[in-house]
Amino acid sequence: MSVFTPEQEKTLVGWTTRYPYSNMGLVEALRSVQEWKRCVTPEAASRVADIFQLPFNRVWSVATFFPTFTTKPTGRHRVGLCHGLSCWMAGSDKMEKCLEETFGTKPFETTSDGKFSWEPMECLGACEQGPALLVNERLQGQATNDKIAALKELK
Amino acid sequence: MTKIVTKHFDEPKLHELETYRRLGGYQGLAKALTMDRAAVVAEVEKSNLRGLGGAGFPTAAKWKTLPGEDKIPGPRYVVVNADESEPGCFKDRVLMARAPHQLIEGLLIAAHAIGAKETFLFVRGEYQNQYDILEQALAEADAAGYTKHASIKLMRGAGAYISGLDTALLETMEGKKAWPRQPPPFPTVAGLMGKPTVVNNVETLSMLPFIVREGGEAFAKIGSAKNGGTVVFSISGHVEKPGVYEVPMGTALRDVLALAGGVRGGKKLKCVIPGGTSMPPLLEKDLDLKLDFDAIRAAGTFLGAGGMIVLDETVDTVAVAHNIQRFLTHESCGQCTPCREGSYWNEEILERMLDEKGTAEDLANLTRVGENITGKVICALGDTVGVVTRAYMSKFPDDFKKRVPSNG
Ligand SMILES: Cc1cc2nc3c(=O)[nH]c(=O)nc-3n(C[C@H](O)[C@H](O)[C@H](O)COP(=O)(O)O)c2cc1C
Numbered sequence: 001m002s003v004f005t006p007e008q009e010k011t012l013v014g015w016t017t018r019y020p021y022s023n024m025g026l027v028e029a030l031r032s033v034q035e036w037k038r039c040v041t042p043e044a045a046s047r048v049a050d051i052f053q054l055p056f057n058r059v060w061s062v063a064t065f066f067p068t069f070t071t072k073p074t075g076r077h078r079v080g081l082c083h084g085l086s087c088w089m090a091g092s093d094k095m096e097k098c099l100e101e102t103f104g105t106k107p108f109e110t111t112s113d114g115k116f117s118w119e120p121m122e123c124l125g126a127c128e129q130g131p132a133l134l135v136n137e138r139l140q141g142q143a144t145n146d147k148i149a150a151l152k153e154l155k
Numbered sequence: 156m157t158k159i160v161t162k163h164f165d166e167p168k169l170h171e172l173e174t175y176r177r178l179g180g181y182q183g184l185a186k187a188l189t190m191d192r193a194a195v196v197a198e199v200e201k202s203n204l205r206g207l208g209g210a211g212f213p214t215a216a217k218w219k220t221l222p223g224e225d226k227i228p229g230p231r232y233v234v235v236n237a238d239e240s241e242p243g244c245f246k247d248r249v250l251m252a253r254a255p256h257q258l259i260e261g262l263l264i265a266a267h268a269i270g271a272k273e274t275f276l277f278v279r280g281e282y283q284n285q286y287d288i289l290e291q292a293l294a295e296a297d298a299a300g301y302t303k304h305a306s307i308k309l310m311r312g313a314g315a316y317i318s319g320l321d322t323a324l325l326e327t328m329e330g331k332k333a334w335p336r337q338p339p340p341f342p343t344v345a346g347l348m349g350k351p352t353v354v355n356n357v358e359t360l361s362m363l364p365f366i367v368r369e370g371g372e373a374f375a376k377i378g379s380a381k382n383g384g385t386v387v388f389s390i391s392g393h394v395e396k397p398g399v400y401e402v403p404m405g406t407a408l409r410d411v412l413a414l415a416g417g418v419r420g421g422k423k424l425k426c427v428i429p430g431g432t433s434m435p436p437l438l439e440k441d442l443d444l445k446l447d448f449d450a451i452r453a454a455g456t457f458l459g460a461g462g463m464i465v466l467d468e469t470v471d472t473v474a475v476a477h478n479i480q481r482f483l484t485h486e487s488c489g490q491c492t493p494c495r496e497g498s499y500w501n502e503e504i505l506e507r508m509l510d511e512k513g514t515a516e517d518l519a520n521l522t523r524v525g526e527n528i529t530g531k532v533i534c535a536l537g538d539t540v541g542v543v544t545r546a547y548m549s550k551f552p553d554d555f556k557k558r559v560p561s562n563g
Pocket residue numbers: 205206207208209210211212214236237238239240241316317318319320321322354355356357359360534535536
């Protein structure tokens with residue numbers, strides 16, 4: 001069975017032609033893979049390497065370098081809580097506990113239904129709203145008990 | 156106080172083309188396109204604009220290191236650095252979300268000035284909301300014909316702080332892991348895909364429409380000597396009103412803090428990080444310091460990217476140094492041994508001290524590790540690992556001594 005759907009293959013090929021050099025689309029292509037599969041497996045990286053006509057090792061070195069890419073699936077909703085200096089001063093420790101209790105998981109673990117995972121993240125560029133909360137790469141302002149409880153309602 | 160890039164921030168629809176144009180938007184670009192390239196560069200040179208992404212390098216001087224088409228024919232590029240990931244910095248986020256057209260206009264002016272037909276805007280992946288706003292603004296700019304002489308393409312990052320360093324940014328854009336390059340050659344000579352490339356910060360480029368419209372001299376006059384115009388501080392930590400504040404270059408630290416409402420809850424100030432957590436802190440005695448690149452440097456630290464964090468008297472600076480070092484350890488690209496290993500050692504020692512398990516040698520070890528990193532590594536992240544903990548140690552010796560057993 002192929003790793004990607006025909007639609008997904010088309011998107012990946014699209015990244016090879018988006019910029020003046022095909023390699024310039026690689027990080028975006030891996031971002032797409034991460035979004036679809038919630039991780040980048042060696043099989044997926046291998047197919048991306050074929051599409052980009054690059055050695056597997058080149059693609060794998062990129063896939064394993066950047067924090068956005070994971071080798072095991074994240075939750076469908078990937079939640080980040082900043083523990084940078086401003087957010088730590090604003091009580092990120094407490095909000096980490098709240099996330100742990102709300103989802104019943106440790107950082108980087110995915111709930112058994114595959115819906116959620118959470119992780120501490122480095123500065124999210126929202127230091128005036130610390131501790132900053134991020135859901136699927138979208139900033140959500142300051143993390144509060146109520147806001148975290150409401151995440152459970154996400155589909 | 157004079158404002159330039161945040162001047163119209165009370166306009167709710169500033170992000171839309173119509174509003175931006177009503178307020179004089181794209182007049183700078185129109186004017187630039189009637190000037191020849193050298194005249195635009197000359198205007199920017201007169202303005203004393205300095206790079207606001209961290210290094211403070213004079214913008215026109217950087218542009219002038221780009222070899223002419225006679226020396227290196229073929230494409231040349233402008234890359235917007237919107238990776239903003241230094242702890243304490245969030246001004247680029249606000250500038251992109253509130254005034255995306257101002258950035259686009261500035262970028263198009265820069266493209267004209269250096270003769271680039273293609274430009275790229277690299278945004279950190281965690282700014283997806285802001286990316287959407289930029290994409291929308293770009294569609295408007297395309298439809299209005301502003302991108303006829305130079306195209307703009309968006310690209311997103313993948314969560315690495317080091318991607319914000321210019322040469323690592325270029326590696327990321329080329330589809331490689333973000334290992335900084337060892338210059339020379341500098342990006343203006345051999346940048347993206349080996350082509351001459353100017354990398355500029357969001358805020359730097361956002362200043363250009365004003366400079367071209369009003370003239371370089373008008374911009375220079377707003378700032379201090381050799382530091383033209385304004386700077387946008389993003390202020391967080393123990394202040395009453397955290398947020399972004401634009402002030403003329405050379406404004407006293409005391410006045411900047413007053414804009415943010417001063418130290419929260421009437422507490423006493425312990426220190427102020429002036430430009431993001433890589434920059435050593437300033438103290439109460441520095442409150443009259445006039446903040447520009449050169450004055451802050453003379454005071455032993457850096458303006459950086461204006462990410463100001465205010466710490467009150469309750470803060471333990473050993474825990475602060477540990478938080479900063481933990482970040483640097485996580486973000487070290489691992490290419491140079493002193494940075495990779497030294498980061499790990501520093502973090503381990505600081506952690507031990509916090510856990511009440513400090514040893515008598517720990518302070519000497521922190522000093523020794525630091526001394527063996529700075530100047531022996533490829534990039535400024537490693538240099539920071541070498542100096543930042545030592546800066547807290549020398550400014551707050553009591554906090555550190557408390558954490559280790561005295562040798563009697
Ligand atoms: C570790 C590190 C991270 C950096 N991150 C950024 C960043 O996120 N955004 C930025 O504009 N500059 C960043 N810089 C500075 C860039 O290398 C470069 O100097 C800047 O983008 C040039 O633009 P400017 O001249 O307009 O300031 C970083 C530097 C270092 C050492």
